[in-house]
Amino acid sequence: MTNHTYRMEKQLLLLGLIRQRSRHGYEMVDYIETALASCVDLKKPTAYFLLDKMTATGWLTQTDQREGNRPSKRVYELTPQGEDEFQRLLQENLATFNDATFPGDIGVIFADALPRAEALELLARRRAALIARQTEVQAAPPHPGVLQWTVEHVRCHLTADLGWLDNVINDLSKRGE
Amino acid sequence: MTNHTYRMEKQLLLLGLIRQRSRHGYEMVDYIETALASCVDLKKPTAYFLLDKMTATGWLTQTDQREGNRPSKRVYELTPQGEDEFQRLLQENLATFNDATFPGDIGVIFADALPRAEALELLARRRAALIARQTEVQAAPPHPGVLQWTVEHVRCHLTADLGWLDNVINDLSKRGE
DNA sequence: GAATGACTAGTCAATTATGACTAATCACAC
DNA sequence: GTGTGATTAGTCATAATTGACTAGTCATTC
Missing domain, CATH: 1.10.10.10 (Winged helix-like DNA-binding domain superfamily/Winged helix DNA-binding domain)
Structure with a gap:
């Protein structure tokens, strides 16, 4: 039950x-x-x-x-x-460990349906949003006690995400050269 | 509309x-x-x-x-x-940038409702599951084309997650010493 | 030739989740 | 005194999702 x-x-x-x-x-x-x-x-x-x-x-x-x-x-x-x-x-x-899903990857998968320049521009916007979020998290007042862990979690995933996104942007802009 | x-x-x-x-x-x-x-x-x-x-x-x-x-x-x-x-x-x-949510953090927030040793043991199990997932992803055959990006994404988040989890485990085991 | 499992189609009732709304009280600004 | 916004309660119709199921064909194995 x-x-x-x-x-x-x-x-x-x-x-x-x-x-x-x-x-x-x-x-x-x-x-x-x-x-x-x-x-x-x-x-x-x-x-x-x-x-x-x-x-x-x-x-x-x-x-x-x-x-x-x-x-x-x-x-x-x-x-x-x-x-x-x-x-x-x-x-x-x-x-239990649960891994996240990344709905944002779907766009990346189909990115070549768009002219490369346009895809890159859109991804640049995504990147800007990520950075904005990062700044917001950094600027937040320290959270009490255990909540600090949740903030830290977000922070470290944002960093990871940014690294990945930069790779994607980089790869995409180099493609076909 | x-x-x-x-x-x-x-x-x-x-x-x-x-x-x-x-x-x-x-x-x-x-x-x-x-x-x-x-x-x-x-x-x-x-x-x-x-x-x-x-x-x-x-x-x-x-x-x-x-x-x-x-x-x-x-x-x-x-x-x-x-x-x-x-x-x-x-x-x-x-x-668009969407940040993930971490339902696993909820347990962490309430971890001190359990004897510390028990919490640590449960987290060790979570850690083992994470490692298993990591191994699985590493061992997967290379994915074709753009799908490689999605695999890379998972991989980099698993690494980040492991780092965070180790911090949590470490902090928790040190608490009250 | 019987069984099993992959391939293909779906359906239906039930579960899970939310947007948009109503309603009342209080504190405070103007 | 008239708003406005925070505090508290909720509801309801609808949207979104899924577990568990039915049903048929084909290829292969025992």
Whole structure:
């Protein structure tokens, strides 16, 4: 009855955040979209969907907290089963290696459908976007604790990517000389 | 009326393959799952779905070819509008930089929920899987033409990833000394 | 000649994900 | 006092994707 569907990482992430301390939805979604965008892509409706599903399964509890007249917060907490599931997902995640896919390679594969000069110009734009991203990451304030690792991860892949892209551009511009 | 849905790369890929020469479905799906797995994740039902949709939109034509008693092949060909769309998608793909996401980072973020020795052992397994993948890629026969670039891409990201992972393992094993 | 596996076609129900929307409260600027 | 934007909640129709299945032919092996 293992649950291979509903990409586990998303559930792991939500469970992990709630485990650190009880949280409410908006807070998590906000945090994920800002601090953790480099790890997963998780939008609000999906988050609420998973949160409800995990509550139904018995991994979470929901409690409405109302402070003054503010719209009420729905606070999520981990149940013992939730903790078990968290442990399981965490172990699996840590032990597994997933390699990335590179949708950008598809364009490269078909690049010779374009005049070479045009392809090179478009790739130059891609390169500029990569550099911009790199600058952005370098300029970001240091992230606290473990998050530093995620930033480092992005940084090192950007560097690798730039090297590869420069090779591609170089090869392409030399072709047929 | 641009079509941002149905992740463009998948359409670009199908259009590009059909553009090279007319193809039938099985052939493409097979090729994508073996040679192009590092670029996209595209399963059969999705492929047929997109192929039908693009035919309905007028980018492709379908012709059934029957040789002898063999089950018929459905051969796809590009229409002029298909060619236009291919050009558009190709230009966009080449000019765009997309950074990867790293679902594996989620586990790392929560690694201290586990005894350190256990976390390290699990990460060692991840590392072994990465190395295995690396060996596999190195051992693969040289790919023809442009596909070499995609292999190179994977290779360089695996190297980067290994470096990062070793840092993480190292940091983690030193913590609290 | 029976079985197996590669080649070819698909389908369908179910799962997974999101864009775009509504709604309410509060703090602050103008 | 009137906006405007942040904070909190969500929903719903639709899009996107896939696992698991059916179905037929051909070549080859036992």
